[in-house]
Amino acid sequence: MTTLIVSAPFVHLATVLLTILFSCFLLQMLDFGRGKWLSVLLFCGVVALISYGFVAFFRNAASSLPPVFQEFMPKLQTLAASKGVDLPFEDIAGLKALITKEVQERFAEVTNIAKLATREAVLFIIGLVVAVSIFLKPALDLAPSMHRVPNNLYSAFCAELMKRFESFFESFRTVLGAQIIISSVNTALTAVFILSASMKHSIMLIGVTFLCGLLPIIGNLISNCVIFAVGLTMSPTMAIAALAYLIIIHKFEYFLNSKIIGDRIRNPVWLTMLGLIVGEKFMGIPGMILAPVVLYYIKLEMGAIAFQAPPATSDSPDAPPAPSGE
Secondary structure (H helix, E strand, C coil): CHHHHHHCHHHCCHHHHHHHHHHHHHHHHCCCCCCHHHHHHHHHHHHHHHHHHHHHHHHHHHHHHHHHHHHHHHHHHHHHHHCCCCCCCCCHHHHHHHHHHHHHHCHHHHCCHHHHHHHHHHHHHHHHHHHHHHHHCCCCCCCHHHCCCCCCHHHHHHHHHHHHHHHHHHHHHHHHHHHHHHHHHHHHHHHHHHHHCCCCCHHHHHHHHHHHHCCCCHHHHHHHHHHHHHHHHHCHHHHHHHHHHHHHHHHHHHHHHHHHHHHHCCCCHHHHHHHHHHHHHHHCHHHHHHHHHHHHHHHHHHHCCCCCCCCCCCCCCCCCCCCCCC
């Protein structure tokens, strides 16, 4: 199973893998014991609502970010000048020229965006279909009685593969469940300040906070930078107040995180950070989401394997002397 996950980015299956895991997670949540087809219908409705929400969010972000950027740039230039930092552009027009130059240099990559988006959309749909198929009939060997011998290699392989997938999915559900709880609490507390302070682009900020919260450790840093930048476009006081509030709630969240993550995952922070770096290198954002899952899965699998240390040899200088026959 680990080999399949590691090979996913090389065969461009990261989107499919992540879609299958998220969809299976959602299907299990919607399974109320009243028939699987009812759960599938509810799943289709939820996917449609989530897709509509994503489209609305990105439309709002696309219309909100340019004004934020235009208001933030003068303040950034003033701050850079006061600190003696030379920016590679003088104003917004200079930045646009810099971006245009980069786009022209990477024109071949830009022209592939539509093709890449189409491919990812197709893979997303395939992932949904695979997840529904697994939910309706999870068995991999559909006709074991057709084999010439009952205890055959194919049936044994299918059974072991399903066990590994179930174990990996359990790891995914454990880690994702913890991250959803943490992100929801963080988003709710952050939304209190955003709405009470009447910050601009509140919908975009709340959406960014929740989505970034699904990324362990670095997610809060990303959302905090966005909120601070929006606050700075309003006033320095608003930016400082937002930063102070975020620091306070994150101090509170340390206790929550240690409780949730500690009870569920029990991995050191440095190992999670290293996993995020490796995951981003191999798969990008999907890799960062899957990194804690893979670490937890490896921990579960290796923890289920008995290990016996080899006996010490008599040639070893630290070995105790052999007992005499007397």
